[in-house]
Amino acid sequence: MSLIPEKPLLFYPQLAAALGLEEAVMVQTLKAFIEYGEGDSQHGFTWFEASADKLLQTLPFWQEADIQRISANLREQGILLIGAQTFQQGERFRFAINEQDANVASAQTAASPQPQPNPPLSTAPLAPPVRAIAPAAAVQRAQAITKGWQPENDLLAQLAQYGIPQDFALQQVGEFVTYWTERNEPRYSWGSRYLKHVLRLWRQQETRSARQSKEVAMSEGWQPSIDALDILTVQAGINRNFVEDAIPEFILYWQERGTNSSTWNSRFIQHIKRQWASYTHTLQMDTTPRPISDSWQPDETVFDILKMGNIDRHFAQNLVPEFIVYWKDSGHLVSSWNTKFLQFAKKQWAYTHQQAVNTADTNTMTHSHGKQRSDRPSSTRHRNLTEELSDRSWAS
Numbered sequence: 001m002s003l004i005p006e007k008p009l010l011f012y013p014q015l016a017a018a019l020g021l022e023e024a025v026m027v028q029t030l031k032a033f034i035e036y037g038e039g040d041s042q043h044g045f046t047w048f049e050a051s052a053d054k055l056l057q058t059l060p061f062w063q064e065a066d067i068q069r070i071s072a073n074l075r076e077q078g079i080l081l082i083g084a085q086t087f088q089q090g091e092r093f094r095f096a097i098n099e100q101d102a103n104v105a106s107a108q109t110a111a112s113p114q115p116q117p118n119p120p121l122s123t124a125p126l127a128p129p130v131r132a133i134a135p136a137a138a139v140q141r142a143q144a145i146t147k148g149w150q151p152e153n154d155l156l157a158q159l160a161q162y163g164i165p166q167d168f169a170l171q172q173v174g175e176f177v178t179y180w181t182e183r184n185e186p187r188y189s190w191g192s193r194y195l196k197h198v199l200r201l202w203r204q205q206e207t208r209s210a211r212q213s214k215e216v217a218m219s220e221g222w223q224p225s226i227d228a229l230d231i232l233t234v235q236a237g238i239n240r241n242f243v244e245d246a247i248p249e250f251i252l253y254w255q256e257r258g259t260n261s262s263t264w265n266s267r268f269i270q271h272i273k274r275q276w277a278s279y280t281h282t283l284q285m286d287t288t289p290r291p292i293s294d295s296w297q298p299d300e301t302v303f304d305i306l307k308m309g310n311i312d313r314h315f316a317q318n319l320v321p322e323f324i325v326y327w328k329d330s331g332h333l334v335s336s337w338n339t340k341f342l343q344f345a346k347k348q349w350a351y352t353h354q355q356a357v358n359t360a361d362t363n364t365m366t367h368s369h370g371k372q373r374s375d376r377p378s379s380t381r382h383r384n385l386t387e388e389l390s391d392r393s394w395a396s
Contacts, residue, residue, distance in 0.1 A: 033055075037050065142187055224243075246275060301338070
């Protein structure tokens with residue numbers, strides 16, 4: 001038995017350099033099917049049908065998906081025309097070389113002066129002789145794009161069928177030409193390349209426009225959704241009072257920034273999770289009950305947590321004397337003065353800015369925030385200072 005039982009598959013190096021190695025092998029193989037098959041002339045081109053199974057047998061190193069990909073590449077480069085039936089195992093593959101009938105006839109006459117028999121496709125040789133195709137005759141030469149390149153009217157009409165305005169399509173010409181001029185790469189069909197370029201940019205703009213249409217500014221009456229609250233309080237185990245006390249500062253921060261967003265709930269969830277992680281860490285680091293001292297000052301981590309909530313450091317520092325006097329007189333022992341002060345500062349900050357908003361629009365904000373807190377008797381907005389500072393619900 002011979003070590004090489006099959007005939008070789010031949011291809012032209014020049015063709016491989018122009019089209020790609022896989023594409024050159026495919027063109028050469030399809031040319032063999034053309035030579036031993038009967039064509040059907042339609043619309044100025046000669047169409048051929050080949051058995052998909054026979055083509056896979058001829059090219060056993062490729063799978064069905066490979067032949068689909070390579071034939072699509074040849075169609076994009078303007079070399080191959082493919083019928084309505086794409087390549088599929090068990091079917092007939094309909095194709096034509098992208099050249100007029102007269103050119104095909106003259107090329108075949110020049111390349112094959114001796115008439116060849118037409119045996120059935122099943123007995124055709126697996127590979128054509130080297131003279132089967134001349135690259136210059138069978139394939140239009142690839143060219144680099146010119147600086148003055150412009151899309152044809154037919155191409156603009158095709159883009160219009162996708163709903164792309166002509167003004168948008170023409171705006172992309174300059175960038176397209178500049179990019180490919182600098183790369184200086186030859187292509188067989190700049191029109192198909194431009195078509196894909198404009199389609200991609202149009203889809204990106206549609207996606208961006210759709211996203212922007214859903215973006216809204218932060219409103220004074222904004223509230224996190226029920227799902228967002230469940231994620232924080234049920235799934236993450238964060239105290240509900242802690243979550244609700246953070247809403248005013250979250251609203252204030254984003255109102256001042258003037259940002260529009262379609263994901264306010266997601267931002268709020270991440271904001272609360274970061275604050276809660278720092279808050280619980282501070283609590284765990286300070287567990288010994290003791291009275292407050294005259295010189296007590298909050299740790300730097302407290303100011304870091306307040307900064308995450310966009311609470312002014314100077315505002316918090318001004319609260320320290322009042323905080324010390326009250327708890328010094330009460331004589332209470334507290335395991336974490338840092339967390340107690342953190343809670344106090346957050347509530348005072350929210351209360352201060354709540355008062356400012358109420359002054360600007362009393363009726364609107366009274367209705368909005370009164371409704372917000374009506375279902376929570378323990379709300380810090382309706383308790384005096386003693387009740388607020390005695391609240392341990394955050395530790396439950």
